[in-house]
Amino acid sequence: MSTQRGRIRITGFDPQAVEDRDPLSEWTDYEGTETEGRWVRAARNFRRNRVAMFGLVVVLLMAFVAAFSRPVEVWGVVVQPFSLAPYDPRTILYLQPDYAHVGRYDPPSLAHPMGTDGSGRDLFSRVLVGGRYSVSIGFIVVTITATVGIVYGSISGYYGGIVDEVMMRILDVIFAFPGLVLALVLVAMLGGGYWQLVAAFTIFGWASYGRLIRGEILKVKENEYVMAAKALGARDRSVIFRHIVPNAITPVIVQASLSVGTVVIGVAALGFLGIGFEPGTPEWGTMLDQTLETLVQGPGGRIPWWATIYPGLAIFLFVMAMNLVGDGINDALDAQEDVAMTQGGGG
Amino acid sequence: MGFRRFILKRLLAVVPILFGVSIITFALVYLTPGDPVDLMVGMNPHVSAADRARIRADLGLDAPVYVQYYRWMINGLQGDFGIVYASNREVSEIIVTRLPETVALGIFGWVFALLIAIPTGIYAAVNKDRAGDHVSRFIALFGISIPNFWLGLMLILVFALWLDWWSVLAPREPLYSTSMLWYLILPGVTIGTAASAILMRIMRSSMAEEMNKDYVTAARAKGLPERTVILKHVLRNSLISVTTVAAFLTAGILAGSVVVEVVFNWPGLGRELVNAVVGREVNLILAITLFTGIALVIANLLADIAYAVLDPRIRYD
Amino acid sequence: MALLEVNDLTVKFYTGEGVVTAVDGLDYRIERGEKFGIVGESGAGKSVTALSLLRLIENPGQIERGEIIFKGQNLLEMTDEEVRRVRGNEMAMIFQDAQSALNPVYTVGDQIAEAIRHHMDLPDSEVRERTIQLLDSVGIPEPETRYSDYPHQFSGGMQQRVIIAMALSCDPDLIIADEPTTALDVTIEAKILDLLENLAEEFDTAIQLITHDLGVIAEVCDRVMVMYAGKPVEKATVEELYYDPKHPYTVGLMSAIPRVGERSHRLQTIPGTMPDLVELPSGCSFHPRCPYAEEACTRTQPPLLDPETGEPLTGSGVERGAACLEYSGELVRGLDFQVTVDDVLGDEADAIGDVDVATTEGELDD
Numbered sequence A: 001m002s003t004q005r006g007r008i009r010i011t012g013f014d015p016q017a018v019e020d021r022d023p024l025s026e027w028t029d030y031e032g033t034e035t036e037g038r039w040v041r042a043a044r045n046f047r048r049n050r051v052a053m054f055g056l057v058v059v060l061l062m063a064f065v066a067a068f069s070r071p072v073e074v075w076g077v078v079v080q081p082f083s084l085a086p087y088d089p090r091t092i093l094y095l096q097p098d099y100a101h102v103g104r105y106d107p108p109s110l111a112h113p114m115g116t117d118g119s120g121r122d123l124f125s126r127v128l129v130g131g132r133y134s135v136s137i138g139f140i141v142v143t144i145t146a147t148v149g150i151v152y153g154s155i156s157g158y159y160g161g162i163v164d165e166v167m168m169r170i171l172d173v174i175f176a177f178p179g180l181v182l183a184l185v186l187v188a189m190l191g192g193g194y195w196q197l198v199a200a201f202t203i204f205g206w207a208s209y210g211r212l213i214r215g216e217i218l219k220v221k222e223n224e225y226v227m228a229a230k231a232l233g234a235r236d237r238s239v240i241f242r243h244i245v246p247n248a249i250t251p252v253i254v255q256a257s258l259s260v261g262t263v264v265i266g267v268a269a270l271g272f273l274g275i276g277f278e279p280g281t282p283e284w285g286t287m288l289d290q291t292l293e294t295l296v297q298g299p300g301g302r303i304p305w306w307a308t309i310y311p312g313l314a315i316f317l318f319v320m321a322m323n324l325v326g327d328g329i330n331d332a333l334d335a336q337e338d339v340a341m342t343q344g345g346g347g
Numbered sequence B: 001m002g003f004r005r006f007i008l009k010r011l012l013a014v015v016p017i018l019f020g021v022s023i024i025t026f027a028l029v030y031l032t033p034g035d036p037v038d039l040m041v042g043m044n045p046h047v048s049a050a051d052r053a054r055i056r057a058d059l060g061l062d063a064p065v066y067v068q069y070y071r072w073m074i075n076g077l078q079g080d081f082g083i084v085y086a087s088n089r090e091v092s093e094i095i096v097t098r099l100p101e102t103v104a105l106g107i108f109g110w111v112f113a114l115l116i117a118i119p120t121g122i123y124a125a126v127n128k129d130r131a132g133d134h135v136s137r138f139i140a141l142f143g144i145s146i147p148n149f150w151l152g153l154m155l156i157l158v159f160a161l162w163l164d165w166w167s168v169l170a171p172r173e174p175l176y177s178t179s180m181l182w183y184l185i186l187p188g189v190t191i192g193t194a195a196s197a198i199l200m201r202i203m204r205s206s207m208a209e210e211m212n213k214d215y216v217t218a219a220r221a222k223g224l225p226e227r228t229v230i231l232k233h234v235l236r237n238s239l240i241s242v243t244t245v246a247a248f249l250t251a252g253i254l255a256g257s258v259v260v261e262v263v264f265n266w267p268g269l270g271r272e273l274v275n276a277v278v279g280r281e282v283n284l285i286l287a288i289t290l291f292t293g294i295a296l297v298i299a300n301l302l303a304d305i306a307y308a309v310l311d312p313r314i315r316y317d
Numbered sequence C: 001m002a003l004l005e006v007n008d009l010t011v012k013f014y015t016g017e018g019v020v021t022a023v024d025g026l027d028y029r030i031e032r033g034e035k036f037g038i039v040g041e042s043g044a045g046k047s048v049t050a051l052s053l054l055r056l057i058e059n060p061g062q063i064e065r066g067e068i069i070f071k072g073q074n075l076l077e078m079t080d081e082e083v084r085r086v087r088g089n090e091m092a093m094i095f096q097d098a099q100s101a102l103n104p105v106y107t108v109g110d111q112i113a114e115a116i117r118h119h120m121d122l123p124d125s126e127v128r129e130r131t132i133q134l135l136d137s138v139g140i141p142e143p144e145t146r147y148s149d150y151p152h153q154f155s156g157g158m159q160q161r162v163i164i165a166m167a168l169s170c171d172p173d174l175i176i177a178d179e180p181t182t183a184l185d186v187t188i189e190a191k192i193l194d195l196l197e198n199l200a201e202e203f204d205t206a207i208q209l210i211t212h213d214l215g216v217i218a219e220v221c222d223r224v225m226v227m228y229a230g231k232p233v234e235k236a237t238v239e240e241l242y243y244d245p246k247h248p249y250t251v252g253l254m255s256a257i258p259r260v261g262e263r264s265h266r267l268q269t270i271p272g273t274m275p276d277l278v279e280l281p282s283g284c285s286f287h288p289r290c291p292y293a294e295e296a297c298t299r300t301q302p303p304l305l306d307p308e309t310g311e312p313l314t315g316s317g318v319e320r321g322a323a324c325l326e327y328s329g330e331l332v333r334g335l336d337f338q339v340t341v342d343d344v345l346g347d348e349a350d351a352i353g354d355v356d357v358a359t360t361e362g363e364l365d366d
């Protein structure tokens, strides 16, 4: 055995000689190139990922179009004067003297590229404006829920013991309901509307981030530097937020980016079910609500397929682009592929 | 044996969760702003303050919250969830007639998801980074991104209206009959698409991960044909990670049933829930939400059992 | 005819960072019943060599060229079907990490029986019987009951015994053991090596033993090949290698072995690390780490040379060779290491395993 080899002795093999002499050739161990930060590398990886960049461009474009589709007023002051949409999305055109010729469910034409809806409103304008609701709710909800979830999960994971036990059992109970069902019941109680929907998706939506970051924190906690920080007497709060969270955040970012699409679909689903917004609101899901009747009554007469296809296509396009971005972030950060998996359902 | 102890432990863990589920359900409906009586009678000016007080007393709403919860639970345990005010029907009767419809839809969705996802997931993993893999990943991305209500509408548009393969509304026939199976296809596919896409991605990544492990090389080194290596050795290990997301997928399918039942006018609990929300039928909302929670807890339990069956490390701690 | 003859084996991996030449022009041969050692630091290409023998190199790897002649047939020219008949049957493998080489969801009995059932035409009851016998012969107590236990119910050492039983299950002619004891602690390592040796004797099986530990080689092997950066740098019998190493890398490995009574001393390790195989140093790949390196070493890549004559050697028949410019006379200063054999520890006469050499005292000049 390797400990018994007592007889052979090597002399004259002097490793020091290698370190003392000048390098003989250009060749070097390149170990020192890893100085570049994780985020810098991730950003570069993301930029190189053409599919993800395509998704990002689509997302930005759709957000841009939604923002500039109609002027924005804040307390009576116009803060955004541009108007990309040719018509007001709420105007019933045939009631206007200039547009008396426009009918209900007019098929797509040059004047109305996506046709008109069941009330004779310009569908193209409505689709452009429609992104304002679900898309902005998507980003707001994800920002709030991720923040709350990080705090909740950090506390649970950092303190462990009975605190952790109780906080995790609470999560188990929340996970016993599909998010959409909870949102539905909350909307039943709170009523429909923009901020009500934000609340409906926020009140329980943080739970998955809580569980995720807790798991990550348990992993990071093993690391010695956290122990070292603790030994040096750093206060609990500063240990959690200065040392642990930044190291555990990667999967949360991935999940957040993939959740935007889920929330957008959820908001549109409530709109579709007719309980998210006032009927007639130019919101993608709400617009589809009315078209269901036209399909059920078919196939006699014309089927106004455009009223069904375009608003849905807008949701689909946005969510897909957002998922491409999320997958790209996942790849760029080299996070676990599984994180990306538990997203996207539930809509 | 370890297995029985494992199941017992899980069953015991379910009890507090079910308790929590009932509390959340109850709290959701009773502790959110708005007086239930208002919800019931609306702003009807013909209902006087005295009437309201009487209704409150009748319904037991003047009792403290915990008494109300206690009553609701005791009644619920005896199968009494109150009545639907608009129609005077028993909530429990609605649940009993609607539940099988939703279960049928959910099972169809699950079976569809498994049938599509497992073979394509295996295929994609075996052909990782080749054309077939890229195509199936792209399709999965579609499945994850498409809103189910729009998918349902599009299926109706294409298959019922343009191709005329189905009538738009399913005829009402006995639910568990072969002819109904035909009418389950469109809503079932709609409900199962997202689950199928997610499952396919999970299968692909877990198969690919497993295939890098030494036991796979060891199995090949034994001279086993590739089929056996994949379908016997790798598959069983990958299915373990499927069971860990099964409850999550069931949640998605349950949520999907709400929307899909409305799209296809399918007379299940989901459509009933939407109607209850629109009509503010508190008792019905409470009962359906509670049953959704219970269904998911049970699904979770079943997934845990499947996990233990697949993975001996859980069984024999 | 040798049992195995490897000629000019070259394996490359086409990775994102570039082409890795993991094995570069390897030649060696193993006789029936022989115990052949391959030694080198981690990353030298040992595992890739092992996997190539069974044609188990997966994407993005590829066997570029060469011959693997096993019992007279070139494995690289066989159909997949024919290779599968060799795998596990005539040539079997033992892995470094037994725990991960066992499928966690099947019983160990199943996993051993699987190979037997696949290769031998036996009824189920006999398959089971043979499996239990194998478990018994690798020293697993109560083999009948342990048959239906799962891998996680075994200790690391016992898992490695299961792997050995699996390798022996179809009575192979060659077992490739890739670092079979690296994951185990020292006392268990000794037992496993003993077991492996005894069984090889009993089953008349040749062993290709791969390790990064020269001590293990001494324990078990007859002949040795030292690998560095995908290439063979020295070939010798165990005695020659220990008492008369010719290549500076071998000498470096040897001086890194802890010596009795000197355990507290810092080990003299070879400075630096194995180069990344994408971009090798010019000339002799070892030159950035070699204490004797000179200017010539950065220019000329030495092939295996006969240390006596300085003649280049190729082919699997080479018995003694070292790839250092010293032997072609291109070094100006030369190598100046000495191997001393101390007699101080007389009671350790069995120190290097079964190697039986006439104990020479004093200096062995190179």
Ligand SMILES: Nc1ncnc2c1ncn2[C@@H]1O[C@H](COP(=O)(O)OP(=O)(O)O)[C@@H](O)[C@H]1O
Pocket: C013, C015, C020, C021, C022, C040, C041, C042, C043, C044, C045, C046, C047, C048, C049, C059, C060, C061, C276, C277
């Ligand atoms: N699957 C693979 N993909 C890319 N490179 C590989 C792969 N397997 C091995 N290599 C490369 O081959 C070289 C030799 O590896 P290996 O044979 O495992 O070394 P060892 O001597 O430690 O067993 C390593 O440098 C590694 O980079």
Ligand code: SF4
Pocket: C247, C248, C249, C284, C285, C286, C287, C290, C291, C292, C293, C294, C297, C302, C323, C324, C325, C326, C331
């Ligand atoms: S050729 Fe030069 S660098 Fe290579 S081993 Fe010999 S002395 Fe060292």
Ligand SMILES: [Mg+2]
Pocket: C043, C046, C047, C048, C178, C179
């Ligand atoms: Mg190795």
